[in-house]
Structures are given as structure tokens and as C-alpha cells.
Amino acid sequence: MDFQIWQNLEVEAPLNKRWMIHIQHQSRFIENATEYGYSYFDAGGLYRIGKNLRFTFNYIFADKKRNDISYSYRHQFEGYFTFRKKFGKFTFFDRLLSDMQFKDFNADREGNRLRDFYIRNKVTLRYKLPYKLTPYLAQETYYKFDGIYYERGYYGINRIRLFGGLLYNITEHWMAEVSYTMEFNNDAIIPTNNYMLSFGLVKTFFQ
Numbered sequence: 001m002d003f004q005i006w007q008n009l010e011v012e013a014p015l016n017k018r019w020m021i022h023i024q025h026q027s028r029f030i031e032n033a034t035e036y037g038y039s040y041f042d043a044g045g046l047y048r049i050g051k052n053l054r055f056t057f058n059y060i061f062a063d064k065k066r067n068d069i070s071y072s073y074r075h076q077f078e079g080y081f082t083f084r085k086k087f088g089k090f091t092f093f094d095r096l097l098s099d100m101q102f103k104d105f106n107a108d109r110e111g112n113r114l115r116d117f118y119i120r121n122k123v124t125l126r127y128k129l130p131y132k133l134t135p136y137l138a139q140e141t142y143y144k145f146d147g148i149y150y151e152r153g154y155y156g157i158n159r160i161r162l163f164g165g166l167l168y169n170i171t172e173h174w175m176a177e178v179s180y181t182m183e184f185n186n187d188a189i190i191p192t193n194n195y196m197l198s199f200g201l202v203k204t205f206f207q
Contacts, residue, residue: 093124138163
């Protein structure tokens, strides 16, 4: 069991009715919030194809702590479509993402290739309740086409995540979230399952 603190800062700027650019930075403190464990910076753009369909592309630089005192560095490139549709008080989201990652300059010390290519699909269903409450359910599937991230070759579905949560709009600029996540990993020498209970607070500074 581990208690972690995640901090996220995001800035979005519309260029016109269809284009938007954004930057984002996240830091994670692990080992009961006593140790810096992970961070990433991403920058990209969003294009509104239609009322319910958008396309986003990003470049991501990440560093993640290894089991020793060193860090692993990753370069990621992703592009994804997001579909959003309302049905009364329900809102349905479907995000189809293509993600390629190069780890530690694409090779380890022995020269082994460290590249991953994923297709990830996430579906989310939200329901609007009175009192500014919005519960949601979501599911994300990772399908790996290429890579040896977990020390052995594997192709196919290697991770599934299930989410359940509740959003509460405290004010126009403040939102609280509580969620529970179950993560099932297949592509590992010792397959692991993770269970995460999260509490979050979002502040919008200007819009």
C-alpha cells in the first residue's frame, strides 16, 4: 500500500473556433508522498472536426524513478480522436488513442530495443444528478502492437483499467472528485493488479 500526491497544471489557449493549443505538467510523489517518483511534460494541439468529434496530438517527455536512485527517461508521441454525445442526462465519451514511446534513448545498456506502440481505447459514461453531482463509469483497454517494455515480447491486450467516480462542482471555478480504479496487467514476468482510491481537487484560474 502506498499514499501518493499527484500535482497537475494545464494551460489551454484557443487559436480560433477549431484550433486549440495546450501544455501540461504533472508531478507525482510516491512512498507515502516522501519521494519524487515521476513527472511528465506534454505539449500539443486540438482540432475540432465537428460538434462531437475532436482530434488531439501531443509530444510528452517523462522521467520515472527506477528501483535504485536513477531515473528512466521517455519520449512519447500520441494522437487520438475523442467522440462526445449527450443523451438526456447521460453523456457518452469514446477516446481512441495511438501512443508510441521510446524509453532511455530507445535502448538499454545491453542494446536491447525499448520501444512501445499502443492502441488505447477508453469509454466513459456520465450521468448528471441534482446538486451539481455527476457520477461516472469508465473502462480503458491497452492493446500493444510492438515493444518489450516488461522484459519480454508480448502482443495483444496487456492492460485493462476500470474506473468509477463522482464529480462535484463546488463553484464555477472549483471541482472535487473521488474515484476508484482497478488496473489489471497481463504483460509482466509477475502479472500485477493495482487498486487505487483517489481524491482530487481542481481549480480553474481563468476561462
